[in-house]
Amino acid sequence: MGVEDRELVRRVLAGHTDDFRVFVDRYQPSIYRFTRALLRNREDAYDVTQEVFLAAFANLSSYASSRAAFSTWLFTIAHNRCINLLKRQRPALLDERAEVEDVAPRDALDNEELAQQLDRALDALPLEQRSAFVLAEIEELPYSEIARIERTTVGTVKSRIHRAKQRLRSLLEPVVKELT
Amino acid sequence: MASMIKSRRIPWVALALSFLSAGVGHIYCGRIAKGLPLYFAWILVPLCVTAAALGPPSVASLVLLVLLPVLSVIIVYFYAAIDAVRLAHEIGSEYTLRDYNRAAVYWLLIIVHIIYPIGLIAGVRGMVYEAFLVPASSMSPTILNGDRILVRKLLPMHYFPDRGDLIVFRNPEPTGGTTFVKRVVAVAGDHVQMDGSRLLINGRELERERVPDESLRILGEEVTGEVSYEVNSARRYLVAYEDTPDGTAADREFEITVPERHVFVLGDNRDRSNDSRNFGAIHIGDVIGYVDYIYWPSESWTRFGVVNAGD
Amino acid sequence: MTDDFYNRWLAQRRQELPPSTLPDEIMKRVGELEQHRQATRWLRLIQRVEHSRVSRWAVCGGALVVGSLPFLFLAYVARFVNF
Numbered sequence: 001m002g003v004e005d006r007e008l009v010r011r012v013l014a015g016h017t018d019d020f021r022v023f024v025d026r027y028q029p030s031i032y033r034f035t036r037a038l039l040r041n042r043e044d045a046y047d048v049t050q051e052v053f054l055a056a057f058a059n060l061s062s063y064a065s066s067r068a069a070f071s072t073w074l075f076t077i078a079h080n081r082c083i084n085l086l087k088r089q090r091p092a093l094l095d096e097r098a099e100v101e102d103v104a105p106r107d108a109l110d111n112e113e114l115a116q117q118l119d120r121a122l123d124a125l126p127l128e129q130r131s132a133f134v135l136a137e138i139e140e141l142p143y144s145e146i147a148r149i150e151r152t153t154v155g156t157v158k159s160r161i162h163r164a165k166q167r168l169r170s171l172l173e174p175v176v177k178e179l180t
Numbered sequence: 181m182a183s184m185i186k187s188r189r190i191p192w193v194a195l196a197l198s199f200l201s202a203g204v205g206h207i208y209c210g211r212i213a214k215g216l217p218l219y220f221a222w223i224l225v226p227l228c229v230t231a232a233a234l235g236p237p238s239v240a241s242l243v244l245l246v247l248l249p250v251l252s253v254i255i256v257y258f259y260a261a262i263d264a265v266r267l268a269h270e271i272g273s274e275y276t277l278r279d280y281n282r283a284a285v286y287w288l289l290i291i292v293h294i295i296y297p298i299g300l301i302a303g304v305r306g307m308v309y310e311a312f313l314v315p316a317s318s319m320s321p322t323i324l325n326g327d328r329i330l331v332r333k334l335l336p337m338h339y340f341p342d343r344g345d346l347i348v349f350r351n352p353e354p355t356g357g358t359t360f361v362k363r364v365v366a367v368a369g370d371h372v373q374m375d376g377s378r379l380l381i382n383g384r385e386l387e388r389e390r391v392p393d394e395s396l397r398i399l400g401e402e403v404t405g406e407v408s409y410e411v412n413s414a415r416r417y418l419v420a421y422e423d424t425p426d427g428t429a430a431d432r433e434f435e436i437t438v439p440e441r442h443v444f445v446l447g448d449n450r451d452r453s454n455d456s457r458n459f460g461a462i463h464i465g466d467v468i469g470y471v472d473y474i475y476w477p478s479e480s481w482t483r484f485g486v487v488n489a490g491d
Numbered sequence: 492m493t494d495d496f497y498n499r500w501l502a503q504r505r506q507e508l509p510p511s512t513l514p515d516e517i518m519k520r521v522g523e524l525e526q527h528r529q530a531t532r533w534l535r536l537i538q539r540v541e542h543s544r545v546s547r548w549a550v551c552g553g554a555l556v557v558g559s560l561p562f563l564f565l566a567y568v569a570r571f572v573n574f
Contacts, residue, residue: 017525024514024521032509046513053517054524118500138504172496192547193537199554222561254562283533290558297561305568313570328570475569 005070013060024053027071030139031078037134038082040123048085052078068148075141075149079131086127114172121171125164132157133164187275194268197286198261201293204286205264209271210278214263219289221256224249226300226308233308233334237472239485246309246330246475308334310469312348312361318447318454319361321396321407321418322346322487323471326478329361329487331469340464341443343367343381344415346471346487349445353459361471362445362455365412366438374434374457377421377450379410387411391418405451422451436461443467 011019031052036045055077056063063073122130128150135146136157147154189209198205203219206212232245305311310331317325323346331348341347341364348361366372366381373380380386388408396407405422434457438444442461447453456462477483540546566572 017521018518020521021514021518024517028513028517029508032513033504033507036507046510049509049513050517050520054520057521058524114496115500115503118497119504137501169497190537190541192541192551196551196554199551199558201558225565250565257558257562283529294557294560298564301561301565301568311568311570476571 009060009063009070012057020053020057023056023070023074027074028053030071031074033138034075034131034134035078035082037122037130037138038079038127039085044085048078048081052081055081069145072141072145072148075135075139075145079149083127117171118168121168122164125167129160129164129167132160136161137165187277187281188273189268189271189275191265191268194264195261197290198264201290202257202260204289204293205260206267207280207289208286209264209267210275210281211267212278212280218256218260219293222253222293222297223300225253225297226304229304230308230334233332237332237486242330242473242475242485246473306333308332309472311475312359314361315357318449318452319346319363320449321420322363322448323361323474324478324483327474327483328476329471330473330475331361332472333469335470339470341367341467341470342415343370343413344417347443347445348468348471349462350466350468351459352462352466356454359468360445360455362447362453363417364443365446365456366444368438368440368442370438370444372434372436372438372444376433379446381412388419405449417448419448419450441465 005023008019008022012023028049032045032049035048035052036042039045039048052074056074063070066073068076122133125133131150132146135141135149136143141149143154143157146157150157194205194208197208201219202221203215203217206215206218228245228249232241235241310333312329312331314323314325314327314329323329343364343366345364346361347364348359351358351360365379371380371382373383378385388410390406390408393407405420407418407420409416410419436444436456438461441464443464444456444461446455446457471487473485474483474487540550563572
């Protein structure tokens, strides 16, 4: 995969702009899911995903010298963009914990509703936990890659994911218990 | 989106584009209606030259259909350059970009403009007219050393040279030049006999009228010997023999019957010519073309014009 | 049971796709960016050449040489020049 990506980058840099479409088609779902989870908003995710690819295209020559996988590079750009956007939008609320509302379990939940509950719970997680969780559990990236994207250590990544999972499970358990 | 941008038209860029390809400087300045005619002006040359080759040769068609188009294309080239600079100065920075104001458009036009004329000129040279510089005097007094001639290659479908025609053909022998210009003296089936300076075609000696030396002065120093008009099947042309009353130079006898699909050629400067007497009759397939014009004569410009008139 | 619910939700999140217009939108903007970039590239080159009279003359002279290639070829074909 890595070699193939590099060859494609070389071709795009040589003027075959249309070849960039391969990257777009391959990575746009992942980047969209990631930005949507971070921004908690479909419209913003749509816009930011575009900007991520545009920025990647504009700075492609700087990627050519880096050793990371292309997807890692894209996720890094997406991560930075989202953080910048969130900072600009609600600087006061950057401490996400204040926003966490308790998702009270109700009686008789069907699958659909349970999924929505989990979505909301994920949205309520602090930003760094949300980011690490999405990358690890949904995009299934290795911890080392996530550490690189978030510019932190593997240990920190692990603890973030652990805490995120705990939070989600703590929410899920009483509901499931009630159902069974 | 592009139409909203105000832009500057830079005179030296207009000049450079116009130099690369006439008309592109105008297109750069947004004058496409003027640019395209200037751009396509060069097509005049192959069209007119081909038209000239289709009609009978005359001084008028040489001047109007060959030389004038070439000259006007050169004039158009420089006019386009000057006019493009003037336009760019006039427009200044108040230019609204058009859809076609793109580097890719200019490059495409320029590349086409350089490759196509070269291809068409090569095509004209290969199929319509080819110019030759004659480096020998074997055809004097008709064609002198240093004459530039135009040879028509666009010949009628079943063209067969006639007695008296001036033709250019491939050298049938591996030595010497690659192409020769000579006069057809006899065609397939004719019996040719040479005895000293006498030339007999089918048993009849060709008549000669001596040309007085005074009238040869325009031909310059190069023409020596005895010059006379030779009459061959109603065609009159000049031939030269060395001034040797005792006939030493022309002291040879020759006899041949010209084979099918062949022609027998001689140089007009009979005693200084390597021709069918040495390499035999020429196969019709080796004929390259028909000499129509001297377009740049050596010695005197009075010899400019048609040379192969079939009168 | 908990794991079951959790894994099903994860699978659902993994299946989520962006609007189908997204790739086209991205490529459209990439195309525009590339075009704009090329335009500015020429602009920068022109500005650099415009800076000195010598380079302006050199560019126009080079253009004259290249543009007169067909004429040169014509002159060669007409035996006015010999290469």
